[in-house]
Amino acid sequence: MTREEVFEHVKGILVETLSVDEDKVTMDARFQEDLETDSLDLVELVMTMEEKFGIKITDEEAADIKTVGNAVDFVMTRVDA
Amino acid sequence: MRGDRGRPYTSPHWVTDAWSAVTDDRVVRVVVDAAGGDNAPGEIVKGALDAAGPQLQVILVGDEPRIRALLPAGVQNVSVVHAPEVIGYNEEPATAARAKTGSSIVIGLKLVHDGGADAFVSAGNTGAVVAASVLYVRRIPGVKRPAICTIMPAMPAPVAFLDVGANAEVRAEFLRQFAIMGQAFAREVMSIPEPTIGLLSIGEEPTKGTPDVIEAHQLIANDERIAHFYGNIEGRDIMNRLVDVIVTDGFTGNVGLKTIEGSAKAILGALKATIMWSTKTKLGGLLLQKDLQILRDALNPEEFGGALLVGMNAPVVIAHGNSKARGIAQAVRMGRRGAVSDLLPTIARELGTPGTSV
Numbered sequence: 001m002t003r004e005e006v007f008e009h010v011k012g013i014l015v016e017t018l019s020v021d022e023d024k025v026t027m028d029a030r031f032q033e034d035l036e037t038d039s040l041d042l043v044e045l046v047m048t049m050e051e052k053f054g055i056k057i058t059d060e061e062a063a064d065i066k067t068v069g070n071a072v073d074f075v076m077t078r079v080d081a
Numbered sequence: 082m083r084g085d086r087g088r089p090y091t092s093p094h095w096v097t098d099a100w101s102a103v104t105d106d107r108v109v110r111v112v113v114d115a116a117g118g119d120n121a122p123g124e125i126v127k128g129a130l131d132a133a134g135p136q137l138q139v140i141l142v143g144d145e146p147r148i149r150a151l152l153p154a155g156v157q158n159v160s161v162v163h164a165p166e167v168i169g170y171n172e173e174p175a176t177a178a179r180a181k182t183g184s185s186i187v188i189g190l191k192l193v194h195d196g197g198a199d200a201f202v203s204a205g206n207t208g209a210v211v212a213a214s215v216l217y218v219r220r221i222p223g224v225k226r227p228a229i230c231t232i233m234p235a236m237p238a239p240v241a242f243l244d245v246g247a248n249a250e251v252r253a254e255f256l257r258q259f260a261i262m263g264q265a266f267a268r269e270v271m272s273i274p275e276p277t278i279g280l281l282s283i284g285e286e287p288t289k290g291t292p293d294v295i296e297a298h299q300l301i302a303n304d305e306r307i308a309h310f311y312g313n314i315e316g317r318d319i320m321n322r323l324v325d326v327i328v329t330d331g332f333t334g335n336v337g338l339k340t341i342e343g344s345a346k347a348i349l350g351a352l353k354a355t356i357m358w359s360t361k362t363k364l365g366g367l368l369l370q371k372d373l374q375i376l377r378d379a380l381n382p383e384e385f386g387g388a389l390l391v392g393m394n395a396p397v398v399i400a401h402g403n404s405k406a407r408g409i410a411q412a413v414r415m416g417r418r419g420a421v422s423d424l425l426p427t428i429a430r431e432l433g434t435p436g437t438s439v
Contacts, residue, residue, distance in 0.1 A: 016222060017219070019220075036252070044215055
């Protein structure tokens with residue numbers, strides 16, 4: 001899976017599950033400040049990513065995911081592994 | 082709306098009788114969290130048994146041996162699912178909802194999500210029920226935040242009040258969605274055909290309130306989906322039922338709800354003390370006894386059982402933590418009402434994003 005493909009998947013989760021405005025979702029977008037998601041949204045995002053990509057994300061790893069780019073990069077390391 | 086003929090206020094029974102009277106053939110399966118609440122599992126099981134019937138199958142989730150010990154032999158319309166864990170009142174909601182997959186709340190909500198049940202009722206940790214509902218039952222696509230919508234005693238008849246605790250902080254757009262969901266709740270659950278909507282603020286003028294409330298006023302006023310927007314209302318208008326649906330953020334709503342509950346209790350206590358004051362007042366109280374009991378019932382929050390978490394893919398009922406059997410039975414009936422009514426399809430139609438899926 002390419003970085004762009006992973007980005008599209010993450011964007012899909014944000015738009016469909018968390019009702020985030022599509023045009024706000026960029027690689028640099030910060031979850032809390034730019035996308036106005038709360039802590040529960042982030043847990044929902046993490047769980048949906050686990051389901052969609054078949055990976056496990058620990059609470060510690062999840063705490064480091066602060067931007068859309070962080071989420072995409074994290075998935076890339078796991079999917080390639 | 083049916084009222085007690087000639088009375089200055091309406092007993093809440095007009096709402097709850099409608100839930101108890103099953104007028105359709107549909108069998109609804111309601112999951113009841115037998116481990117949640119101050120009086121679990123005894124009062125929870127008792128209330129669930131009171132509500133159970135051929136068209137209301139109850140699934141009790143919790144410590145199976147303890148629950149079974151409370152069930153009469155040969156009990157019908159009730160089943161038990163074991164849950165080895167409990168989410169306590171002090172646990173961080175989202176973390177507990179994710180980690181405690183063996184808890185009664187998570188097991189019960191997953192059962193609903195997987196199609197094994199139609200509605201969920203819990204008197205447990207409210208934050209955890211909200212978080213686990215979002216994670217396992219999921220929001221209706223298009224719903225930005227679910228809201229806790231309660232039916233609150235008011236004069237002359239109860240009102241719908243949301244959000245009373247799911248979202249401490251909100252944006253204007255969330256308040257607009259709460260107005261739409263509250264309108265659907267009043268129509269479909271409370272059977273008020275043309276509900277009026279009020280936005281709680283600190284003044285009637287559209288320019289009064291926080292920036293989010295001022296913006297929300299404009300959004301709601303210009304939204305075609307909201308048929309009857311009254312405008313801003315103030316705290317004093319809640320109990321006087323100026324409108325059918327009151328919209329606010331979860332922090333204000335929770336403070337408002339509990340202030341009113343506490344005030345009602347204090348006033349009823351003072352009334353009782355006044356009646357017991359002397360022989361003369363006791364005689365007067367005796368003459369009014371039946372009418373005062375009706376007034377007490379009209380102000381009793383337990384009569385409605387619980388509040389519905391609106392915006393989810395299934396009815397989730399949050400009961401008072403201190404619910405006794407009556408409150409739980411009413412909450413279970415509210416779960417059934419939520420499942421057989423058009424509440425969810427209405428919210429999905431009005432807030433749904435076409436072409437998306439969970």
